[in-house]
Amino acid sequence: MSAPLAVYAHVPFCLRVCGYCDFNAHAGMDGLKRAYADAVVAEIEGWRPRIAGRAVASIAFGGGTPGEMPPESLAAIIGAVRAAAPLAPDAEIGIEANPGTTSGAALRELVRAGVNRVSFGAQSFAAAELAFLDRIHTPEATAAALALARDAGVASVNLDLMYGLPGQSPAAWEATLDHALRLAPDHLSLYALTVEPGTPLAARVERGEVAPADPDRVADLYEAAGERLEAAGYRAYELSNWARPGHESRHNRVYWTYGDYLGVGAGAHGFLDGERFENVAHPRAYLQAVARDGRALARVERPDAATAMSDWIALRLRLVEGFAPAAFADRFGVSLAAAAGPPFDACREAGLLEEAGGRLRLTRRGRLLHNEVAVRALDHLRGRAGVA
Ligand code: SF4
Structure with missing residues (x-):
């Protein structure tokens, strides 16, 4: 029997693009959302011969901000996966959401469609740090979003937090961690801020307006966080991820164990039967490619043995x-x-x-x-x- 499959669907839309972000995320394209969902459904149908019979163990919507898509569009994509391959009864279905644009009604609809995991890009509980990151939400919005997710019956809630911000003191980082812990999420993902080439943040660094944090200090923040989270009952199970028992990400585990996953949507990557796939990145180019070919592949390659082993x-x-x-x-x-x-x-x-x-x-x-x-x-x- 084939190993279970994970499905990743990329949603490349955001209300505003954050200055540090180098994901495939675009603002000002809200008018494309419904056509985009239709294209993802068509793309999944195109993959059907390749994945039919493979049990789908998880679906993850990443972005961008999937939580800002019409819920019925995400439900249609989940339905397309179900139609193409058997979805495991206990499948993990997760979305990333922005605390600043989360609504209870949308979350309830998503839970009805099978979503059982929501990951909020909280990043910080210091208003000044959120402003530095160009985030549209406030610390209060994160607390409210988490409460809405609980009310809607979301089984696992994650908060993403970011450390190593320029000038961030250990005390400021610990205050953010403590604030997060008081909200009792099921899972925490901690990421060091990196200055990615080509981003507005990189331009600010080049102009000397922002000094990146010292790597040794960033390592100290990481270690301090681990101790704090473990003392609070969260178990480190991956370099950047801590969970209460039973709330580890099963979808991401497929990536970390070199398992197979189908990637759909603009710029999505996939890995099936030893082949790596990558879709065309720009949302409009993606829409055109799917309309023309039913697919949007930009690259297919089979890694050589040394690459496969080291990966x-x-x-x-x-x-x-x-x-x-x-x-x-x-x-x-x-x-x-x-x-x-x-x-x-x-x-x-x-x-x-x-x-x-x-x-x-x-x-x-x-x-x-x-x-x-x-x-x-x-x-x-x-x-x-x-x-x-
Ligand atoms: S919300 Fe996330 S994906 Fe969107 S621009 Fe900001 S960091 Fe990038």
């Missing part, structure tokens, strides 16, 4: 539980020791990796240096003859 390792190491080396051998037909023994030995000696219960995982210090471990594995695999 697998980098993703699995994001999970706090790490992985059993035998799982690597099962997937690639070569032992982990033979494929990437030397960098793993070096990382173990450097205190970045450890073995526990037959699994290999990052140490607490290693979690701060995940990228370095992944790059070492990739460099080694790239240098190996005969792997591809």
Whole structure:
């Protein structure tokens, strides 16, 4: 039997584009929303021969701001997935939403359509930090949105928070964390602010108006957050994610375990049967492509063995539980020791990796240096003859 499938649907619309954002998000295109939903439905129908019979374990709407789509449009997309492939009875169906544009009526309609997980882009509970980030919502709006989600019967509610903002003191970050904890979300995702090339924030940094936070201080904020969340009963299960028991993201777990997922919508990525897909990014180009071909593929590629192995390792190491080396051998037909023994030995000696219960995982210090471990594995695999 084929492994379960995750489905990701990208919604590229936002009321306003935040200065730090480098996602495929566009403002001022509200008039396209219904046509866009129709195109996503058509795209899913086009994928039907490829995914028919694969049990769909999760659907995730990301963006952009899916929560600002007409609820019936999201319901139609969920219906299209159901029609194309069997949806597991306990499937996780999640949407990202902006606390500043959340309505109880929309949430209730979404729950009726099967949505059981909502992730709010809270980012901060300091009004000045939200203004710096160009967010349209207030701290009070996040509290209100979370209450609306509870009232609507959403089973799992996540808050995204952002740390490492320029000038953010440890006390300010802890105040945001404490505010979030008082609201008792089921799940918290913490992301360091990164200055992405080409964004308005990057231009401000270039002009000397904004000084990025010092990486060592950012690492301290991450560590302090972990201690605070764990003391409050949240378990770290992935580098950026903490959950109360039973509220871990099953959809994202598919990504972290190198599983298959279908990506639909503008700029969406997918990974099916060893092939990576990417759709055309601009919403108008996406609409035209689907109208013309029923598809909107911009790129299809099959990663070479070294890339596949290093991706697998980098993703699995994001999970706090790490992985059993035998799982690597099962997937690639070569032992982990033979494929990437030397960098793993070096990382173990450097205190970045450890073995526990037959699994290999990052140490607490290693979690701060995940990228370095992944790059070492990739460099080694790239240098190996005969792997591809
Ligand atoms: S709301 Fe999210 S997706 Fe939209 S512009 Fe802001 S950061 Fe980007």
